[in-house]
Amino acid sequence: MFALRRRGAASLLQAKTLPTFQAVTRPTFAQAFVSSAYRAQRQYSTQEEDNKDRKDKDEKKTPPTMQEYMRLPEFRNSLIISAVAAFLFAFNNRPTEENLFTFQDFKVRYLEKGLVSSITVDNNSHVRAELLPGTNGPHGGFPVCHFDIGSVNIFEEQLNAMQDKLGIPQSDRVPVKYTRTTPLMAYVMPFVPTVLFIGGLVYLNKKMGMMGKGGGGPGGMFSMNKSKAKLFNQETDIKVKFKDVAGCNESKEEIMEFVHFLKDPAKFERLGAKIPRGAVLSGPPGTGKTLLAKATAGEAGVPFLSVSGSEFVEMFVGVGASRVRDLFKQARSMAPSIIFIDEIDAIGKKRGGGGGMGGNDEKEATLNQILVEMDGFDTNDHVIVLAGTNRADILDPALLRPGRFDRHVYLDRPDIEGRKAIFHVHIGKLKLKVKDEPNAADVIDRLCGKLAALTPGFAGADVANCCNEAALIAARLECNSVEFKHFELAIERVIAGLEKKSKILSKEERTTVAYHEAGHAVCGWFLEYADPLLKVSIIPRGQGALGYAQYLPPDQYLVSQEQFRHKMVMALGGRVSEELHFASVTSGASDDFKKVTQMAKSMVLSYGMSPKVGEICYDTQDQQGFKINKPFSQKTGQTIDLEIKRIIDEAYSDCTLLLKEKIALVDIVAKELLAKEVITRDDMVRLLGQRPFVEKNDAFNKYIGGGLTVDESQKSAPPAPEDAPKV
Numbered sequence: 001m002f003a004l005r006r007r008g009a010a011s012l013l014q015a016k017t018l019p020t021f022q023a024v025t026r027p028t029f030a031q032a033f034v035s036s037a038y039r040a041q042r043q044y045s046t047q048e049e050d051n052k053d054r055k056d057k058d059e060k061k062t063p064p065t066m067q068e069y070m071r072l073p074e075f076r077n078s079l080i081i082s083a084v085a086a087f088l089f090a091f092n093n094r095p096t097e098e099n100l101f102t103f104q105d106f107k108v109r110y111l112e113k114g115l116v117s118s119i120t121v122d123n124n125s126h127v128r129a130e131l132l133p134g135t136n137g138p139h140g141g142f143p144v145c146h147f148d149i150g151s152v153n154i155f156e157e158q159l160n161a162m163q164d165k166l167g168i169p170q171s172d173r174v175p176v177k178y179t180r181t182t183p184l185m186a187y188v189m190p191f192v193p194t195v196l197f198i199g200g201l202v203y204l205n206k207k208m209g210m211m212g213k214g215g216g217g218p219g220g221m222f223s224m225n226k227s228k229a230k231l232f233n234q235e236t237d238i239k240v241k242f243k244d245v246a247g248c249n250e251s252k253e254e255i256m257e258f259v260h261f262l263k264d265p266a267k268f269e270r271l272g273a274k275i276p277r278g279a280v281l282s283g284p285p286g287t288g289k290t291l292l293a294k295a296t297a298g299e300a301g302v303p304f305l306s307v308s309g310s311e312f313v314e315m316f317v318g319v320g321a322s323r324v325r326d327l328f329k330q331a332r333s334m335a336p337s338i339i340f341i342d343e344i345d346a347i348g349k350k351r352g353g354g355g356g357m358g359g360n361d362e363k364e365a366t367l368n369q370i371l372v373e374m375d376g377f378d379t380n381d382h383v384i385v386l387a388g389t390n391r392a393d394i395l396d397p398a399l400l401r402p403g404r405f406d407r408h409v410y411l412d413r414p415d416i417e418g419r420k421a422i423f424h425v426h427i428g429k430l431k432l433k434v435k436d437e438p439n440a441a442d443v444i445d446r447l448c449g450k451l452a453a454l455t456p457g458f459a460g461a462d463v464a465n466c467c468n469e470a471a472l473i474a475a476r477l478e479c480n481s482v483e484f485k486h487f488e489l490a491i492e493r494v495i496a497g498l499e500k501k502s503k504i505l506s507k508e509e510r511t512t513v514a515y516h517e518a519g520h521a522v523c524g525w526f527l528e529y530a531d532p533l534l535k536v537s538i539i540p541r542g543q544g545a546l547g548y549a550q551y552l553p554p555d556q557y558l559v560s561q562e563q564f565r566h567k568m569v570m571a572l573g574g575r576v577s578e579e580l581h582f583a584s585v586t587s588g589a590s591d592d593f594k595k596v597t598q599m600a601k602s603m604v605l606s607y608g609m610s611p612k613v614g615e616i617c618y619d620t621q622d623q624q625g626f627k628i629n630k631p632f633s634q635k636t637g638q639t640i641d642l643e644i645k646r647i648i649d650e651a652y653s654d655c656t657l658l659l660k661e662k663i664a665l666v667d668i669v670a671k672e673l674l675a676k677e678v679i680t681r682d683d684m685v686r687l688l689g690q691r692p693f694v695e696k697n698d699a700f701n702k703y704i705g706g707g708l709t710v711d712e713s714q715k716s717a718p719p720a721p722e723d724a725p726k727v
């Protein structure tokens, strides 16, 4: 209670004598900084001295550079400490007894005695009073004093009252000036966000610039309008020649024309010939489009500017078009040259189709700019534009008009001879065991042929990948050179993914998988148009496959109705075998059903193989690959459904018939599979006898079946147990 009253009185008192004063003597930040820096320097020199003592006393030390100095941890620590100290000083430094100077003191010591010459009130809160010269002021004897006040009105009142009391006439009264100063920070603060923003931008730009350098192109936000094309210099970078692009001789011939032109443009111009501006290289992924474009530049010995269509598209409007301008400008400056735009479908899709969600305009603008640039070429510009795409069918027709990309070079997946040639290219870079043998060339040729036969459907990139994978496997197995078995493993890996031996199947699951796979294998063995089987395995592999069988489909362009039927019967072999051997079936056949349904659907909808539906093609997808409404009546729809079902049902009953007949053989194969996990074609021949047909795959006969015809090979193998059933 008592304490409370005292405090109340004190605050009252303070309210009355409001103008109080705090004479603050703050050690400045600069002082703190200097002292810490000094400390750091001392530490630095001590450390240096230690080192010197330890190492070589006579060695002359070079003084540290500013950068080295600032990188010292001590320097940084002391910087932080002094910053914190300065902060604490600035905000926590309470006035002490000595430097507390109040308005009361000012009145008593100077005002009443008439020692004040002028008064300045700053920001209505701080008073600075000039004293008469020679007066001993409170702050170190200077004739000046300052203190804080709470209210200007009260201060003025008291000042006037005092001077009234002293009887000072109005004319002699101490002049009072009012000023308003803004603290430095108040000026600086508004600029801080701007400075930070610009600083951030510059920093980002530098970072992007560095990434750009790594990626081979100019980066940075301020160079956004610059083309991101990667430049390959003809002397240093482009070592690719036509001989490195194997298996696509027609495409090479077509593109050869550009090479001739770039090498000797005058020859063509003399005759008034207009050289095509560009060519679209299309084909499935990995078939060597980029490689062929590069080889064209390599053969012609001109610079090669490579850019991907998607690199034109940014979130900012107009960037694409200006990148195109920049790209062509760059190409013209180094003409003759080749521009290669990969994935041109990213910007070159048919225009005006609508349906795009924003960004379409930007793509159109970019595409338009490409067209404008190509039109704007003078024939003596000698810049050729090649474009790569997997989807030539969706390109804007304007792109393909004469005078633009008027040549169309199609690169298909290679056939067996093509793959053999590509294997030759990539095997040349490997350390092969057979290379040391006397007839190495023949052996390698045969090896390449065999590998080509084993890799139906592989594109050039898959072949390259397979060769590299074989070398990696050889290295992993600590071998000194790459052998055929490494290629075999690599092919399997490329086709089916890595073996997952860690995936443990239960005993029941393993049995089911074995009978399922045996069902497929036995079915295929006795069906004339089923592809030759190479290997069956029940070791789980990547992509969720529990069992796996390797077949060798021939390079084939037409499929007959009979072939479809045999393929379907074989695909259903897994499920039927499960039905025949177990009380219940499993989910393992879903992939087989997908294949079967797809085949039956195509037969009915596209290939005219259903008498009820007739010779009609119902396309249910538009050119862009989107599903479109069914283009047939409901009644036709029902007929189609019934026909698809009929075809599958017939295949199913054929399959059941066949497997019921061969059930003992399925048992034998399944047991062998369970025992060995993997069985090869030789095992199958041993267990089931030769297939009762001539293999339909020429490649197989030439490279894998050892060149033997069935008749010859049957002399040395056990005869087929039964004749092929008619299914």
Ligand SMILES: Nc1ncnc2c1ncn2[C@@H]1O[C@H](COP(=O)(O)OP(=O)(O)OP(=O)(O)O)[C@@H](O)[C@H]1O
Binding pocket: 244, 245, 246, 247, 248, 284, 285, 286, 287, 288, 289, 290, 291, 292, 342, 388, 389, 390, 422, 425, 459, 460, 461, 462, 464
């Ligand atoms: N015909 C070929 N001869 C030799 N190597 C090839 C051939 N085709 C592809 N390759 C190999 O495959 C790699 C990839 O090929 P490339 O990048 O040219 O394919 P792409 O058709 O441009 O693929 P994408 O359509 O995916 O861009 C090449 O670097 C090369 O090693």
Ligand SMILES: [Zn+2]
Binding pocket: 516, 520, 571, 574, 575, 588, 589, 592
């Ligand atoms: Zn299956």
